[in-house]
Amino acid sequence: MVKPYYADFDGLPSISNGREAWVYAEGRGWYEINAASHGMNSWPVTKAEFDKMFPGTPELPPEAFTEKPHQAEDQKKPYYADFGGLPSRFVKGEAWAYTESAGWYEINSTSHGANSYPITKEAFDECFPNTPPLPPEAFQEKPHPVEDQKILESLPPDEREPVESPMKENPGLTAEERELVQRLMKDYPGLTAERALEGLRAAGM
Structure with missing residues (x-):
């Protein structure tokens, strides 16, 4: 599980890990809130700043940031x-x-x-009222890179596409651009370095 961070949620002490968020209020104690809403209405602080801003804040309840049966599915x-x-x-x-x-x-x-x-x-x-449902292909399991490699190895040599290297084919890239290209190629196993670069440039990056 991602390590929680401390935050100021509209003047109240809070702790979140991006997936789960808890806020403390006098008279109510710690209570869980929507993590997306917390992210939009808070800003992170260090532990030292948290202790200085919200002295005497009690410990989180035992159920906070523990693995929940539905969590893997919710993610x-x-x-x-x-x-x-x-x-x-x-x-x-x-x-x-x-x-x-x-x-x-x-x-x-x-x-x-x-x-x-x-x-x-x-x-x-x-x-966005009346937005239609997502298409069936959205957020479906993608072939695992290992499986992709097995498929590639099963093809005759003349049908295999060469593996592109953003480092070799694009020596003028900055370190940041190379990192973004490699990240995109990792997220999308079938994506070539050239297409990854096109996407980044189209996005103005």
Whole structure:
């Protein structure tokens, strides 16, 4: 589980790990809130700052940040988000946006992360009413890279595509650009370095 961080949630002490968030209020104690809402209305602080700002805050309850039976399944569910005024859904490594003209379409997840913010389902329904359901292919299991390699090895040599190296084919890339290309190729096993670069440049990165 991701290590929780300390935060100031609209003047109240809070702790979150991005998936789960807890807030403390006098008279109510610690209570769990929507993690996306917490992320939008709080800012992280160090442990020293937290102790100085909120002295005497009691320890978290035992059930906070413990593995829950539904948690593994919940982590597979895509988040709701606002992508530059468009409805969108995302999980790590995959993102989809919707427009009336194009319908749902998959977009670069790195670009989505840099140009969107998560919202609750209630806020999503209010901001983007009548948004249709996601297409069947969205957020489905992708072939594992190991399986892809087995498929590749089963092909005759003349049918195999050479493995592209962003380092070799694009020596002028900066260290940051190389890292982004490699990250995209890792997230999308079938993506070539050239297509990854095209996507990054189209996103203005």
